[in-house]
Amino acid sequence: MIEITISNLVKQFQGNVVLNHIDLHIEAGELFFLLGPSGCGKTTLLRTIAGFYPVDSGKIFFGEKEVTKVPPHRRKTGMVFQSYALWPHMTIEQNVAFGLQQKKMKKAEIVQSVGEALESVQMLPYASRKPNELSGGQQQRVALARALVVRPRCLLLDEPLSNLDAKLRNEMRTEIRRICKDYHLTSIYVTHDQKEALSIADRIAILDRGNIGQIGSPLELYKRPNSCFVANFIGETNIIEGVVIRKGVDEAFVRTKIGNFRGMVDAQDDKIREGGNVKVLIRPESIKLESLPTEENCVEGMIGHSTYFGEVAHYSFEKNGVQLQISELNPCHMTQTERYGIYAWALPEDVIILSE
Numbered sequence: 001m002i003e004i005t006i007s008n009l010v011k012q013f014q015g016n017v018v019l020n021h022i023d024l025h026i027e028a029g030e031l032f033f034l035l036g037p038s039g040c041g042k043t044t045l046l047r048t049i050a051g052f053y054p055v056d057s058g059k060i061f062f063g064e065k066e067v068t069k070v071p072p073h074r075r076k077t078g079m080v081f082q083s084y085a086l087w088p089h090m091t092i093e094q095n096v097a098f099g100l101q102q103k104k105m106k107k108a109e110i111v112q113s114v115g116e117a118l119e120s121v122q123m124l125p126y127a128s129r130k131p132n133e134l135s136g137g138q139q140q141r142v143a144l145a146r147a148l149v150v151r152p153r154c155l156l157l158d159e160p161l162s163n164l165d166a167k168l169r170n171e172m173r174t175e176i177r178r179i180c181k182d183y184h185l186t187s188i189y190v191t192h193d194q195k196e197a198l199s200i201a202d203r204i205a206i207l208d209r210g211n212i213g214q215i216g217s218p219l220e221l222y223k224r225p226n227s228c229f230v231a232n233f234i235g236e237t238n239i240i241e242g243v244v245i246r247k248g249v250d251e252a253f254v255r256t257k258i259g260n261f262r263g264m265v266d267a268q269d270d271k272i273r274e275g276g277n278v279k280v281l282i283r284p285e286s287i288k289l290e291s292l293p294t295e296e297n298c299v300e301g302m303i304g305h306s307t308y309f310g311e312v313a314h315y316s317f318e319k320n321g322v323q324l325q326i327s328e329l330n331p332c333h334m335t336q337t338e339r340y341g342i343y344a345w346a347l348p349e350d351v352i353i354l355s356e
Helices: 040-048 091-104 107-120 136-148 166-181 196-200 218-223 228-233
Strands: 005-014 018-024 032-035 059-061 077-080 154-158 188-189 203-208 213-215 239-246 253-254 261-265 276-281 288-290 298-308 310-320 320-328 342-345 349-353
Touching: 018 040, 018 213, 032 040, 032 166, 032 196, 040 077, 040 154, 040 188, 059 298, 077 320, 091 107, 091 136, 107 136, 136 166, 166 196, 188 196, 196 218, 203 218, 203 228, 213 218, 213 228, 228 239, 228 276, 228 349, 239 261, 239 320, 253 276, 253 349, 261 276, 298 320
Parallel strands: 032 188, 032 203, 077 154, 154 188, 261 349
Antiparallel strands: 005 018, 005 059, 203 213, 239 253, 239 276, 253 261, 276 349, 288 342, 298 310, 298 342, 310 320
């Protein structure tokens, strides 16, 4: 179990900056996610940490030791790929044993280590089978066992669940977290799937065009995004343009086209000033519908398009040409015949005011 520190890391391909002065610290034993859209640099960062790509500038530390120029096989990392990368002509047992054989370990030690690794991913009964006799989820478990058997200092996972169907992805998310925690592994996990990251990560870094947009726990990123990009990438959000009427230490009052809102601000954001333009962010599930007005953060309008999904309904709420998307759990407004004179409101702690 080691901590990983990345300092001022720059990586270019053919003159194009893919990683732009990245600074990052990952705690020992942490399950850390690199999340972002295609082309943001997350896989490049993972492969640079693994040693597959040389850096143009900056440093990488495993614990107190700098590994920037250490070759991949000497960094003692375990890698799990999107494609599983299992050898089809070998049995499951042989696939997992391969790395230990390259290290010239004794046969008895290899047998014991392989057995323990396969048991930890619940694949020991399948040891004599070939990869093509297994399901996608089973193959991914074998790929995990192969990475774990060499006792890596950290585990690197590159979109390991993207080839699985939705049900298997859900099952394997929990399984991967269990394995990482059971082995006390520092783990770095690349994905573009927001729900995957939110459901099992200790912390997440959001990457945007080679830059880190925000780092935090799943709850911090969802509840307190620091930009519209982060808010839109982590879930869905309503964004309303407005002007600051009054600003306090950690809150602001904003006038918008559909009404006034009181919401939370970052006390360190000195760009939010009285008279300045801002963005008001409200998550769809944070907006409530009522037949009577509330004291603040309340807008009167009409329900437009609505979609029913059983446990939840999605509404389009309209006023002055502005549409708010609203999600209602255990919906009670679907059967409502009156679509006008409806009030939408949100608690101030669920309203985020951003300067960008």
